[in-house]
Amino acid sequence: MTQLLDRPLESKAAPSPAQRTAHRRAFLEWIAIHSLGVAAALFFTLPFLFVFLTSLMSDSQALSRDLIPHTWEWDNYRRVFDTPGFLTWWRNTLFYAVLGTALTVVSSIPVAYALAKFRFRGRNLALMLVISMMMLPPQVIIIPMYLFWAKQLDLSGTLWPLIIPMAFGDAFSIFLLRQFLTTIPDEYLDAARVDGCGDLRTLLKVVLPMAKPGIAAVALFQFFYAWNDYFGPQIYASESPGAWTLSYGLESFKGAHHTDWNLTMAATVLVMAPVILVFFFAQKAFVEGVTLTGVKG
């Protein structure tokens, strides 16, 4: 495009007709592609915009078909925070997401390392089992799991049935980390061994610093998973509102504020915002993670 603009139409040597059609075609193509881009951008952003605008409407206006608020009711957000429970859901979600992420990362790293770098019988089988676990819908094993946590350990009504398993490796995180660790050349590990490092020291001092982008991606995915999880809290926490998370509470919020779309949308914005903020701070690691899992087999 800059090339097109830099070149005045009446250049000294008049362009040949063929050149001119080529230019015009390139210019038209630029217009077409960028119009499509703008149209797509509208499709992806307008929902956010409408949600945000509605969240600022007055109660009565939210029932109308207006798109733009007459008065900007920032107070709606305070009303959401004042809703009984909202801060508790917020705290529970953070607790679940942060603790769960930490446990997942710590427990998955050694497993991923062994699957990536150790040679042992049954390694491929183990990897296949990891993938099967990763693909397993959580609903498949929920009945025995629920009976186990609720009837045998009496932990229903808390988020522990969701957090404790994360201390025993998460299949998706193991797989993603393993994919990343296989890209680290063996020479580094050999060098560490020659220097007299044991396996654990090699992992901590040599591998971990090199695996930071992979670990960041895993941590992000796991954080988002916990933040977004609806099924888990629904199963274990539905009877005790004190243990609800944002994703679960948001739905009951809609129930309690039946027709107040403005408040529901303000709550929706408040559930979306942290995830999007985290993304902006860690965009690179995130996109890298998505590509890593998908493309680099």
Added chain:
Amino acid sequence: MSTYTLRAKHRRSTLRTLAFLSPWLIGFSVFFAYPLLSTVYFSFMHYDGFKPPAWSGTKNWTYVFEHYPFFWPALRNTLWLVLVMVTLRVAFGLGVGLLITKIKTATGVFRTLFYLPYLAPPVAATMAFAFLLNPGTGPVNSLLEKTGLPAPGWFNDPAWSKPALTLLALWGIGDLMVIFMAALLDVPKEQYEAAELDGATPWQRFRYVTLPNISPIVMFAVVTGVIQTMQYYTQPLIAGKVASGVIQGAGTQFEPGYPDKSTLTLPQLVYNLGFQRFDYGSACVVALVLFALSMAFTALLMRRKGGLIQAGDR
């Protein structure tokens, strides 16, 4: 003596491997193998959570397949979602991926905007779409009516609820976009140049250069899309709940699938049978059907050359 040290070394390395794998070995046994076997066991038991489980033979199985009114509608919906939603998602993901590789101005801004909806938490995103598409005051129908187009009932109309869910799924295309974008950028430039020299039209270039190069990724997107469809739970459930206007709270009951069973999916049946009807045995039957379907497609994914790949999406 040397065989002795060799054996000791071997034993040490086995112990080391076991030590590193130990978190997962426990996790695998306690949170995968045991519950899976237990699910098989319960599928032959009558169990309501109060009286001790009693052997009931294949009763749960015949109940689910022949009498449970939700099973076949859920399976039909899943088939619809696989045929329409997965296909459209792959096509749209490829389209948006192509578009983003062609955009030369403010690429970063466009890419971020296109990617953002994928991050919206499912409950929040579904809630947002239930509002945007609500037939009464929703902005989408307001705009449609202003332009004189028909305004469907979306989540309130059995014929439109799945298309509405598809729209929501297309909005969150970010994962596929990134994967396709990476694949498209990996296509060797020389092949395009050669095609251009041969006078290939843009369509021919796409058909004979781009497509063959990215076909493994297309396959990957299709299979993972099918697997994700098997797990499709939160969005149809929330959409149905919000559209039906059921007041929620602890312990309230909601018959899933509103409107008219059109948003039922298999995972919802496990919840409905197990936690609303307290028929754990039949819930386990549906769970096993879900298991068989998921594993069949996972096997397909692993058989691929260079396989063992999985999408970044949870």
